[in-house]
Amino acid sequence: MTPAARVQTAIEILDTIAAAAREGGAPADALFSEAMRARRYAGSKDRRAIRGHVYDAIRAVRSVPVSGRAAMLALADRDPALAALFDGSPYGPAPIRSGEPRAETGVAASALAELFDPLIESAEEGAMLERAPLDLRANRLKASRDELAELFPEGRAIEGAPDGWRLPPETAAIQHPAHENGAFEVQDAASQYAAAALGAAAGARIVDLCAGGGGKTLAIASLTGDAADILACDVNRARLQQLPPRAERAGATRIETRLLDPGKEAAMLADWCGKATHVFVDAPCSGSGTWRRSPELRWRLTPARLDRHMADQANLLAIGADLVAPGGKLLYAVCSIIAREGRAQVQAFLDRHRGWTADSGYLPAGIGRAAGAGYLFTPAHDRCDGFFLARLTAPC
């Protein structure tokens, strides 16, 4: 393919990604792979170049563009070599006309940026869209961080995460046989801090209410030495089904899974009511803390979607609270930097649930900043995904 044809292909792929963002369709990665399958004539160099254009445009453009061309033109305005490829050659993009619309660049649309937690200052903006490193977590049931250091000497320890090992983004770690043997998982530092913040130890009875594919469930099993009972729940069958084989690989033997029906969660968890020493609510959210991994998420967030997440979060907090034994712990977490999903959500819970108190001082020194009754991690301050968590104690 010519360089100009690669740009035109990127424009067409961006059109499908923008349409999916508007309509709540498939994520950008899936659409990119599908587009490449349909263009078998594209070689690996073409594919790399097209991917570069597509993701450069997604990172540069702050909200869903009117068209893929408008997004690429915004990039071309900053890059004369790219602008020169709009040359009207066969399969290439048409020449740039005067007054053609450009997508707006920046971290987030101003209406969205206004929702950020007050701790998000301008220093965060670059870091929020930088390529994230590849973080590993040694699975204590099978390996130590020192063993990871031997396997991947190019990495380094992650501050405040005793099992964490950080690698450059492009490292092909999951192809390593040690991954298949359960020695480690890929897990961002923020998720490792969150699993540790639960504070569970051997003998605990834990409900992971929003377990998904079990990333944090497995981290908790590792931290408790596979000596705590963990009930892992979710409403999404496909995600929850990933957990049993992952647990087997990890050597975690005390995880039970339970698929919940939306709207019937409390009834389906009646046997755990008031019995859990620890409940983890890793709630569905905007994902605004993970834009450096999935930058197109900021094209997808609408006021209606945010309201839906907030209603789900409040509901899940209330369901989770009923499961906690007197004096037990409820950990609420969202991979979001939006105050309404974080500090405001927890304050609303505390206002509605008399007798509950917020814990403090449970994070490693220097990690996270106090945000209302919880803590916020941010990419620039903590070198991890943006993440809010709050640990609450039930009345006795």
Ligand SMILES: C[S@@+](CC[C@H](N)C(=O)[O-])C[C@H]1O[C@@H](n2cnc3c(N)ncnc32)[C@H](O)[C@@H]1O
């Ligand atoms: C942030 S993800 C969880 C990620 C997971 N804990 C991990 O570490 O990989 C939120 C999860 O909440 C689940 N969820 C949404 N509504 C739920 C509900 N009413 N009850 C239980 N889980 C729910 C979603 O299916 C999704 O898997």
